[in-house]
Amino acid sequence: MGKKLMSNLEGYRSLWPRRILVIFSSLVLFFLTAPLVILIIQSFTNESYLSFPPPTYGTRWYTEVIYSEDWQNATFLSLTIAIIVTPLSLVLGTLVAFGLERGPKKGKQTIQAIMISPMVLPHIVLGLGLFKIALQFNISDSLWAFVPAHLTITIPFVIVTVGASLQTFNISLEEAARSLGASKFWAVWYITLPIISPGLIAGAIFSFIISFDEFIITFFLATFQRTLPLEMFSTLMYQVKPSIAAVSALTLAITAILTVVLMFRGQVVGGGKIIK
Amino acid sequence: MSNIQLKNLTKKYGSFNAVDSINLSIKNGEFVTLLGPSGCGKTTTLRMVAGFIKPTSGDLIIGGSNMVGVPPQNRKVGLVFQNYALFPHMSVRKNVAFGLKMKKMQQSLIAEKVNKILETVQLQELSERMPSELSGGQQQRVALARALVIEPEVLLLDEPFGALDKNLRDHMRIELRDLQRKLNISTIFVTHDQDEALSMSDRIVVMENGKICQIGSPSEIYENPASVFVAGFLGLSNIFSAVCTKIIRAKKTIEFEGLTIEIESEKLNKSDKISIMIRPENIQIYKKKNDSKKEDFLGFIKSKIYLGSTIQYQVKIKDGPVILINANNSKILNYQDFDTNEEVRVHLSKNAIYPII
Ligand SMILES: Nc1ncnc2c1ncn2[C@@H]1O[C@H](COP(=O)(O)OP(=O)(O)OP(=O)(O)O)[C@@H](O)[C@H]1O
Ligand SMILES: [Mg+2]
Numbered sequence: 161m162g163k164k165l166m167s168n169l170e171g172y173r174s175l176w177p178r179r180i181l182v183i184f185s186s187l188v189l190f191f192l193t194a195p196l197v198i199l200i201i202q203s204f205t206n207e208s209y210l211s212f213p214p215p216t217y218g219t220r221w222y223t224e225v226i227y228s229e230d231w232q233n234a235t236f237l238s239l240t241i242a243i244i245v246t247p248l249s250l251v252l253g254t255l256v257a258f259g260l261e262r263g264p265k266k267g268k269q270t271i272q273a274i275m276i277s278p279m280v281l282p283h284i285v286l287g288l289g290l291f292k293i294a295l296q297f298n299i300s301d302s303l304w305a306f307v308p309a310h311l312t313i314t315i316p317f318v319i320v321t322v323g324a325s326l327q328t329f330n331i332s333l334e335e336a337a338r339s340l341g342a343s344k345f346w347a348v349w350y351i352t353l354p355i356i357s358p359g360l361i362a363g364a365i366f367s368f369i370i371s372f373d374e375f376i377i378t379f380f381l382a383t384f385q386r387t388l389p390l391e392m393f394s395t396l397m398y399q400v401k402p403s404i405a406a407v408s409a410l411t412l413a414i415t416a417i418l419t420v421v422l423m424f425r426g427q428v429v430g431g432g433k434i435i436k
Numbered sequence: 437m438s439n440i441q442l443k444n445l446t447k448k449y450g451s452f453n454a455v456d457s458i459n460l461s462i463k464n465g466e467f468v469t470l471l472g473p474s475g476c477g478k479t480t481t482l483r484m485v486a487g488f489i490k491p492t493s494g495d496l497i498i499g500g501s502n503m504v505g506v507p508p509q510n511r512k513v514g515l516v517f518q519n520y521a522l523f524p525h526m527s528v529r530k531n532v533a534f535g536l537k538m539k540k541m542q543q544s545l546i547a548e549k550v551n552k553i554l555e556t557v558q559l560q561e562l563s564e565r566m567p568s569e570l571s572g573g574q575q576q577r578v579a580l581a582r583a584l585v586i587e588p589e590v591l592l593l594d595e596p597f598g599a600l601d602k603n604l605r606d607h608m609r610i611e612l613r614d615l616q617r618k619l620n621i622s623t624i625f626v627t628h629d630q631d632e633a634l635s636m637s638d639r640i641v642v643m644e645n646g647k648i649c650q651i652g653s654p655s656e657i658y659e660n661p662a663s664v665f666v667a668g669f670l671g672l673s674n675i676f677s678a679v680c681t682k683i684i685r686a687k688k689t690i691e692f693e694g695l696t697i698e699i700e701s702e703k704l705n706k707s708d709k710i711s712i713m714i715r716p717e718n719i720q721i722y723k724k725k726n727d728s729k730k731e732d733f734l735g736f737i738k739s740k741i742y743l744g745s746t747i748q749y750q751v752k753i754k755d756g757p758v759i760l761i762n763a764n765n766s767k768i769l770n771y772q773d774f775d776t777n778e779e780v781r782v783h784l785s786k787n788a789i790y791p792i793i
Contacts, residue, residue: 336522340509340535350534
């Protein structure tokens with residue numbers, strides 16, 4: 161009997177680390193998501209002010225935001241930029257990643273460090289520099305300024321994600337394809353790209369989301385044009401209306417849907433469906 | 437299906453010669469093995485033939501045309517990698533079809549050819565599986581089918597059985613050799629496994645430090661090695677330095693490690709310093725009691741290793757060297773067992789001693 165009791169006690173003891181881990185993780189999850197959850201709940205208020213919990217519920221602010229020309233324009237501009245930036249960033253970043261991985265080893269470290277430095281550079285410094293350049297070429301407040309500016313901060317993410325995939329890619333697969341009659345280009349197209357697609361997808365997601373909610377750099381380059389984050393900022397300057405909560409919830413929804421869709425595409429590509 | 441010629445083929449990395457002026461001519465349908473220790477330049481040679489490494493100098497001729505500068509995809513060379521390099525995102529069928537697709541062949545023709553080669557390597561049932569769902573041997577066969585379906589003129593294999601267990605490896609050796617004979621395809625096979633080289637090849641090319649040491653049939657290489665290195669690399673051998681002390685026509689007396697023995701050789705001159713090789717299976721040992729012949733040596737068993745079909749003894753010869761002896765462990769040959777430290781007679785026949793000049 162004593163033995164049984166002992167083993168029971170031991171069972172309890174070994175459970176505790178697990179429980180602590182579960183509690184701790186739950187707390188972290190709570191702190192991470194609580195602001196978002198509260199925001200989403202608040203956005204469904206029917207009142208003209210933000211409060212938690214809202215006294216009455218409705219989709220009043222969503223209707224207002226969706227039919228507001230300002231918000232429409234801002235969303236349209238942000239989407240336009242992100243849609244142009246994402247493929248450009250993916251292509252350019254992938255080319256750089258290939259160059260770094262396959263090119264001469266000499267100086268690789270230095271070039272890589274320079275290429276990905278915008279990831280760690282303060283955006284305010286970057287914004288200031290880009291602002292000067294945009295003035296010089298008289299392109300500020302246009303896509304000609306926004307797109308290249310966003311590219312400077314999205315490309316490093318593609319270099320990193322695609323570079324990581326390329327490092328683990330077994331080069332003999334490409335050689336096998338070539339010995340089977342594929343040119344260098346088609347070997348990369350049919351073999352390398354599908355296999356490193358998780359890196360490509362991650363790079364694309366990063367590029368889109370970073371461009372879509374970029375604020376600091378765009379702030380320097382815009383005068384009259386407003387992207388979604390700029391519109392939110394300028395709205396907040398005047399008043400805190402529930403429309404902000406609704407916009408935030410919508411932005412969240414767009415990014416979430418996009419991520420899921422791209423990840424699903426990634427599975428399809430990774431599953432080899434790319435070759436019919 | 438084509439003859440291959442390597443003429444002074446050289447690859448330098450800086451001042452280091454990875455492959456040093458190799459000359460080799462391979463006939464139609466011949467199976468040639470490159471054999472040598474790690475780093476001797478086997479893979480480099482193979483990759484030059486495949487077109488992935490540009491030779492520093494020299495020529496490579498396949499089927500009459502010079503291939504130097506021709507990109508891999510235009511060389512009609514089938515390549516099987518050590519790690520198989522199957523495309524992980526494609527089914528077996530798509531892996532095999534890839535080369536035909538690159539040739540822009542008609543769908544129906546592709547299907548027909550793929551089915552035929554899958555049948556040849558007995559993989560019809562697994563054609564819809566992904567590579568990760570196959571065993572090592574099955575993956576190996578897919579790699580082979582994929583390389584062969586494009587009907588290359590040359591088949592190159594770089595240690596293709598390295599990752600397989602011994603039984604499967606033995607099986608795949610036979611399968612590959614049968615297939616190669618049936619298709620009559622010129623083949624260069626790379627290995628550092630001597631058994632594999634001896635059992636499969638029409639000819640073996642032994643390499644060391646980027647150079648060819650000897651080219652010959654398996655029996656030539658094993659029985660008449662051109663150098664101490666080749667003798668030591670293939671199979672077990674006793675190798676001693678010897679001096680020729682006396683000549684009576686073809687009969688030469690040599691001395692090594694305190695032993696004197698008479699052999700027959702045309703080439704040897706008096707005072708020549710040579711090496712001699714004695715294969716362990718060519719030395720006989722007897723119980724000491726039996727009436728001893730004059731030319732036998734006395735010694736005792738220093739160690740004994742049981743190997744199943746043979747027993748390997750180390751015998752210390754009295755006033756002489758320690759030699760390795762492989763005794764046949766056959767129950768029908770009246771074989772006598774010896775114990776450690778037992779005194780024995782060692783019989784070294786003239787034919788067993790091969791002088792390396
Ligand atoms: N890119 C390179 N740069 C410098 N030296 C190299 C390079 N590639 C190979 N070598 C050298 O060339 C020599 C031959 O290499 P190779 O790969 O052909 O050897 P191998 O005979 O295939 O050996 P293993 O049996 O280990 O596969 C080695 O000494 C290797 O270190
Ligand atoms: Mg090798």
